[in-house]
Amino acid sequence: MSQQPTASRFALAFIFLSMFIDTVGLGIVIPVTPKLIAELIGQNAYAPHAMSNAAWYGGWLMAVFAGMQFLFSPLLGNLSDRFGRRPVLIISLVALAIDYTITGAAPTIAWLFIGRALSGMAGATYSTANAYIADVSPPEKRAANFGITGAAFSVGFVIGPVIGGFLGEYGARLPFFVAAAIAIANALFGLFVLKESLPRERRRKFELWRANPLGALVALRRYPTLIGLVGVVILMRLAHDANPSVFTYYTMLKFHWSPRDVALALGAFGVLMAVVYGFLPRLLVPRIGETMAVLLGLTFETIGFAGYALATTGWMMFAWMAVWTLSGLAGPALSAIQSKLVPPDEQGELQGGLACVGGLTSIVAPALLTNLFSYFTGPSAPVYFPGAAFLAAACCVALALLLFAASQSRLRAAAEPA
Secondary structure, three states: OOOHHHHHHHHHHHHHHHHHHHHHHHHHHHHHHHHHHHHHOOOOOOOOOHHHHHHHHHHHHHHHHHHHHHHHHHHHHHHHHHHOHHHHHHHHHHHHHHHHHHHHHOOOHHHHHHHHHHHHHOOOHHHHHHHHHHHHOOHHHHHHHHHHHHHHHHHHHHHHHHHHHHHHHHOOOHHHHHHHHHHHHHHHHHHHOOOOOOOHHHOOOOOHHHOOHHHHHHHHOOOHHHHHHHHHHHHHHHHHOHHHHHHHHHHHHHOOOOHHHHHHHHHHHHHHHHHHHHHHHHHHHHHHOHHHHHHHHHHHHHHHHHHHHHOOOHHHHHHHHHHHHHHHHHHHHHHHHHHOOOOHHHHHHHHHHHHHHHHHHHHHHHHHHHHHHHHHHOOOOOOOOOOHHHHHHHHHHHHHHHHHHHHHHHHHHHHOOO
């Protein structure tokens, strides 16, 4: 027993580095994606309504990615329960590298859709990483350790978008090839360094009926206490997709930011999120409890999204960003609450099922949110309001807050002696 903490620390270090490198690759491409889409549809990125049109395509690109995740995440989650986390992570990263290469070389907009479909098919990196963390963490430390992926994501976002913004000055395609190289480097890192977290005696038989979207959703129904929390995940995911779907288009249109400006803003966002994910779950969750952490996180997220929607100058985005990033308290605590309701040999299935739910939500979210942005910034808008998508996101998080509070009240009532 005395060796477990040391083993867990090494495992968490491996996961942090893997997720960090992966996120650097993801962050590199964000500042230049609108310009690449505008180029492929034959428009100047700063021409009138160019961002509205590019956002429309960008939303559908994200919807294709989410659709593939919805279909394939349960399969990969179940495969990780059968064959281990390590091979699934490595395969996902290789597919991501292929996606970036296709996107960087894309001669038409159709090739962007092909690349995103491939990436979505193997997009199990974060759900598998969470299953890995559940494997090596005792229940009382899971909330803090789930913050590892959030911290890695945030630190990667400090570096990735900044690199992407500066590389984007030399062409909208260059960052995608750099991201492909980083993804391959990460896959090699996993191949030679990452240790398997799921021992053979804890693996279970692969069952096809559980390894598809319908089977994953049915499997979640076996845990009635999860149902309300799944609703919270849906609303949170619907709202959260406003950031990758709309942020770049919104700031370029409303505040005339360049890719470099977007990169610096996302870098600042990453610093704040790294602090929140890296320290607050470990400091606050043991003191205030997982339930209160989720309630506080969702409250800050609601306020932050509303602030984005109503910002009138660019510096206000940074101020509201500081508020929004405190929402990082909610994710790790909610993951910990969910993981405690599922046996150890079904953690991969749980994460695959939740990824399936998130993927299903994200089929709708990017198209909905970017269409809101496009409609309220286009020539036929009844009211010009670029912040419409962010205001809709704030409403979704407010509903998630109410649903979570109601779900926890029911759990407490069920636990009380009759």
